[in-house]
Amino acid sequence: MYGKVVDRGSTRRPGPYSTRSSSIKTSSSSNSKTNHVIDISDGRECICLDDTDAEDERKSARDFEPDDHVDASDDRIDMGYAANEDIWPEQFPAEFDLKTMDARVDSRAASVEENDSTDINAPLKAAPKLVAPEPEHCPGPESQSAGKGDACAGCPNQQICATAPKGPDPDIPLITARLASVKHKILVLSGKGGVGKSTFTTMLGHAFAANPEAQVGIMDTDICGPSIPKMMGVEQETIHVSNAGWSPVWVTENLGVMSVQFMLPNRDDAVIWRGPKKNGLIKQFLKDVEWGELDYLVVDTPPGTSDEHLSVNSFLKESGVDGAVVVTTPQEVSLLDVRKEIDFCRKAGIKVLGIVENMSGFVCPKCTHESQIFKATTGGARGLAKDMAIPFLGAVPLDPRIGMACDFGESFFDNFPDSPACNALRHVVRRVGEEMGVDTSYQED
């Protein structure tokens, strides 16, 4: 059907300086002090969490263990029905929404530890877990005088409060210092899964790296479903640690990748982690990865608006993010989730560089009839961009060869430079560059 047979590996050209070519695979025995292969299976030392949850998390480091971090029976969201038990629903159908729930939660603030739905910019740290209810005149476990005040004497929580971390996260300056040498940082977001975030991230990476002068890094923060390594054709690689930090995996001389996939002992292993552990790993990716001088760092994210997104946002706040590219497909089911993501960006103060419509239209290879597989019944991304007053970056048609190139870990740009999808992608990348205020015209040649 398509003329060209995809030949695995044909586009990989590790040059003489490519670090991919096994040079960094120093075995741990030869130089065990500085270099060792990171392997999550002996995660006790390498996955170091800086939250107070770390202790519990380490216990259940590898295997799934029912381990309650939050006792929901205490934290349950009080709907207030207990007080109205005699009200029969048919007579008194009480409708409610999340706002009232949140209000109730707020009113019981003492019993609900986690209520960060409103405060996105709060510093990322876990509240100390108290063994007893807070006494009267408690200075609060978060305060500077926690564990030291008069009221603390004799309190069973004293030790916990006194040793809990205070103030802003001490690692944020470290992250800022580490990323000072990165000129542009771009997030790729979408509330919906499977719309092509990772595909677009790799395309963006390849497009930026087409300029031989530019150094590009791709960071995959999708901990539970990392796709970037496979799309880049580096699934089998592992990362290595040196004095300078973790070395990313280099796909070409100027395109590096970091993902949790490189740390898995087996390709199919599931990473069954709760939020705090994922946050810890993302922090390490930002703090410890030795990117060197980078022109672009593209951060791929998982679907949703949860731990990973909050962490990336709070860790990168100081060092500054150029903005976020939002990817969507045309149908309303997808736009519904994407609106939520844009709402999140607004709340978190992330600039939206623009929205890309992926999988818009499919041209039958036999009769060249274009059908809208994912119909834009509500105006598609174009309509959404207009409604939300954000730039529309372009529409990329659905081309089965894009998926094929991703499956084989090759660059679609190199394999099918003349296809309509490729032209559309080039246009989108140019628009991203424009929105960021950088020149990406070299890729036109």
Add this chain to the structure above:
Amino acid sequence: MSLTNVNEIILVLSGKGGVGKSSVTTQLALTLSLRGHSVGILDIDLTGPSMPRFLGIESSKVKQAPGGWLPVPVHEMKDATSSTSDVSKPTGSLHCMSLGFLLGNRNDAVVWRGPKKTAMVRQFLSDVHWGKLDYLLIDTPPGTSDEHISLVETLMKNAAPGQVSGAVVVTTPQAISVSDVRKEINFCKKTGIDILGVVENMAGFVCPNCAECTNVFSKGGGQVMAKDFNVPFLGSVPIDPAFIALIEEGKRPTYPEGTVIAGQDMSEKTATAEHDNGSLVEKYQSCSLFTIFDDIVGQLLANAQS
């Protein structure tokens, strides 16, 4: 306990996003309901709830009852005799619970960290008044994280032995998707959830103009994976634009003259006045995917029995 009257619980899982978990959940529920079973759908995708949109009940709100929350009804039970429409078979009731119903504004983002999601999942499992259900389908978000751990943990603690039948794993055929879904199967193995079968979604797209079938997202990946892990393969579901139109616009699916799917003539029937009227479940019967799902559900129930 809200789960006491639920006969069987089936999870719909996938490591990858956007492969059609919610779409498969919807169709499984409609098909089960068309077989006369009463069905409930619990959507625990908290940050991207899609079930309300799929079922066309976005504006509904959850009602509060003395002992918990009342799920939103999609359609009620219908006997074979009392029905005036062309539905000849008895139809079971369908109810749905999702965080989408609790949002004040449909564009609101739910920005929650793990512990809050955990509390919400537990509350969904303990506080919803399902009533008597033959099947409870649980639609999940992509990944293997907070929601999944909490779900399995709570089910282990609260569900009666044998109540959780197992999981249906959804994938698309391309390798990128399969590699994430393999992780999900390992998750099931680690947590001891039976896999009732693998559904391969988006396998091929038939051009409405020339009937050429294009494998938009490659082909056969799901089947190979099921073989590798030695789990049952339930079937391949092609992309049907008519189904998407049914969900997005409420159009009754129609097919050009001479379309034969699974040995059944799907050609356009004479359009009547109430062509686009009627409930989702009635219209779904004219969809080509119904035949495929009827088959899948048949196998699924057989696997759940054994």
